[in-house]
Amino acid sequence: MNKVPMTVAGEQRLREELEQLKGVERPKVINAIAEAREHGDLKENAEYHAAREQQGFIEGRIQEIEGKLSTAQVIDVTKLPKTGKVIFGVTVALLNLDTDDEVTYRIVGEDEADIKAGRISVTSPIARALIGKEEGDSVVVNTPRGEVEYEILSVEHL
Template sequence: MSSTRPPMTQKGADRLRDELEYLKRVKRPEIVAAVAEARAHGDLKENAEYHAAREMHGFNEGRIAELEAALSNSEVIDTERLSVGKRIVFGAIVDLVDLDSDAKVTYQIVGDLEADIKQNLIAVSSPIARALIGKNEGDEFDFKAPNGVKTYEIVGVRYS
């Protein structure tokens, strides 16, 4: 992995490309039509619909630029081709057990832009991911969480 280009999983890159395609092919034409319709209503100085449509256009174009930059600057890592055994590296799907509460959680370590805690996708730069990188299935480790120190056991490591 190149240290100058941020990593991204293939699935994450595909999701971002899908979003980019939607913004360009669907959202952009909708906004252009809304701007044209609002412009047709006359005086632009006091036309709230026009200003709202222009603002939406700016947000959409900004997101398009952000996605294009992220996709062109990232190094896409095909996690299915990694052959690191049960060692945790970028892209790993890790099953953990909290040894204090027996609570189980599964995380995948992904690029910063594709991270989404609601989907258990954690950024490679996050404290928990940094604590996991380099460890192996069966290892135990302490992690300083906001509500105190947690001790976890790594019960599964896979790549897909």
């Protein structure tokens, strides 16, 4: 079975969501189903059907999270030697050589990616171009708008 890289923070977020679903959401929907059953005829009982549908979503998400956690390879980048090389989990400051704009990205697992929060997937074109490079290197990334050249300003293990 393939292990999927995940940051410590990504694993923590999934574990918290799992706890919320199992400890709060699941019991709440079970109570809602029981209450709706007491109202009699289930065929035309909208509350019952909505609660059953919600239960299906909750159980599906619990299974999905448990599956992700079972295949996760949690990588704590703060415990890895700082070599200046771009690896999974590091935070990279880049200088766009065309626009002189600076951007900072953290390279994370696919499920953790959130471009607005500065987290890019390890499988994204920019991360694939950066992996293995070092501080001071220039790297060309193919984007939908054409090639963009970046200089790697810093690689941090945060």
